Amino acid sequence: MHLDRKNIEALEQRYRAALINSITGFKSLALIGTENSKKQSNLAIFSSLVHLGAHPPLLGFIVRPDSVERHTLSNIEENGFYTINHIHESFYKSAHQTSARYPKEQSEFDACGIRKIYRDNFLAPFVENSPLQIGLEVRKIMPIELNQTILVIGEIQHLYFDETAIAEDGFVDLERLGSITCAGLDAYYTTKKIARLSYAKPDRPINER
Amino acid sequence: MHLDRKNIEALEQRYRAALINSITGFKSLALIGTENSKKQSNLAIFSSLVHLGAHPPLLGFIVRPDSVERHTLSNIEENGFYTINHIHESFYKSAHQTSARYPKEQSEFDACGIRKIYRDNFLAPFVENSPLQIGLEVRKIMPIELNQTILVIGEIQHLYFDETAIAEDGFVDLERLGSITCAGLDAYYTTKKIARLSYAKPDRPINER
Numbered sequence: 163m164h165l166d167r168k169n170i171e172a173l174e175q176r177y178r179a180a181l182i183n184s185i186t187g188f189k190s191l192a193l194i195g196t197e198n199s200k201k202q203s204n205l206a207i208f209s210s211l212v213h214l215g216a217h218p219p220l221l222g223f224i225v226r227p228d229s230v231e232r233h234t235l236s237n238i239e240e241n242g243f244y245t246i247n248h249i250h251e252s253f254y255k256s257a258h259q260t261s262a263r264y265p266k267e268q269s270e271f272d273a274c275g276i277r278k279i280y281r282d283n284f285l286a287p288f289v290e291n292s293p294l295q296i297g298l299e300v301r302k303i304m305p306i307e308l309n310q311t312i313l314v315i316g317e318i319q320h321l322y323f324d325e326t327a328i329a330e331d332g333f334v335d336l337e338r339l340g341s342i343t344c345a346g347l348d349a350y351y352t353t354k355k356i357a358r359l360s361y362a363k364p365d366r367p368i369n370e371r
Numbered sequence: 372m373h374l375d376r377k378n379i380e381a382l383e384q385r386y387r388a389a390l391i392n393s394i395t396g397f398k399s400l401a402l403i404g405t406e407n408s409k410k411q412s413n414l415a416i417f418s419s420l421v422h423l424g425a426h427p428p429l430l431g432f433i434v435r436p437d438s439v440e441r442h443t444l445s446n447i448e449e450n451g452f453y454t455i456n457h458i459h460e461s462f463y464k465s466a467h468q469t470s471a472r473y474p475k476e477q478s479e480f481d482a483c484g485i486r487k488i489y490r491d492n493f494l495a496p497f498v499e500n501s502p503l504q505i506g507l508e509v510r511k512i513m514p515i516e517l518n519q520t521i522l523v524i525g526e527i528q529h530l531y532f533d534e535t536a537i538a539e540d541g542f543v544d545l546e547r548l549g550s551i552t553c554a555g556l557d558a559y560y561t562t563k564k565i566a567r568l569s570y571a572k573p574d575r576p577i578n579e580r
Contacts, residue, residue, distance in 0.1 A: 163534035164491070170428055170527060173541070180541030182425035185503060185530065187457060188545060188552035188562060189422070190396035212421045212433060213398070215518040216391035219379055224421060248396060251565060255577045262571035273573065282373070294394060301517055308511055308524060309424040315517060318379060321394065325372035332382070332389030333555045336397060343397035343552055343562065346542045348570070348580070351562040353397060356460060356551065358558045362471035364482065368464045371557070
């Protein structure tokens, strides 16, 4: 099947959204927790997380301007802090439900039955049952003028997960933690490890670790 | 296990890189194919793809400035076009091998035994065995000054995949295509679908499709 730029342009809007959202591949999936200055909390599901660097430890995510994600952005602009929480299969339906258009004064934690927890005086709520929780401070909000999306970049301040998941070399076993992945706008997946591979060098064959 | 900003800062460099690269979650994985003006081709593995929008259809990825990924960026700057190719389990070791530091005059297609294919006069090579192939034209190269990484944004010009993988609503079944995902710097995974869920609305329960 071959679709070119004109074929894609001619597709019905929702069909095109489903198609183009699918082809990025399996995506990093998380719930982002925020709070405004009046302690009104918000929780929203994102599949646009991207690793930006380890030193300093930076993560980015994309906000669409015309969506429910807007509440997340306005809270981050107001408060400066937010949490990224991995999603476990046990609560993926509740996590998906946070994408509904709730009014701003209603917290998705309450509306979707997801328990929040505050840790170490951090100024944004974590998802209590999340297998890996990250607390971040916003560092940069970069508008992408091409399509009015926004890249939000944060620096990791706190990291919580079960210590049995970390390997000797620092690798965190997400499968052991039960983190799931997604594709498109609404498909959720567990994973099965094929292998970890050795560091690649031009003159040496790849080995499984 | 709790790590704060100071704990992370104090970690040994490679341990920190493995840790921070792990916690983004499972990632979108692809081989990016490019060519310079002398038709010298390059192929590199990336796990930093991010969906930016469906209309126009935009995809982004992150380039680290001090890495082998630099050849990809310089070819895109020179040529303006590139391909994003999903990775199938059948060639994931060869795909990983493209991350070795080959000299610029050596093509990873040849060095790693990955066959290239040219399609529809597009000015960059595709991976022949890739289950989903995307041809893009670069639209914006955005430096991220915080850590000298670069966000490369491209618009989709061509899309190729087996038509049996597309659903009635435009969703592309990546599992059926055999696209794989990754975590950290070196771990590869197949997936198992849990479910597709219905569009979330505040007053309606979520259903499986």
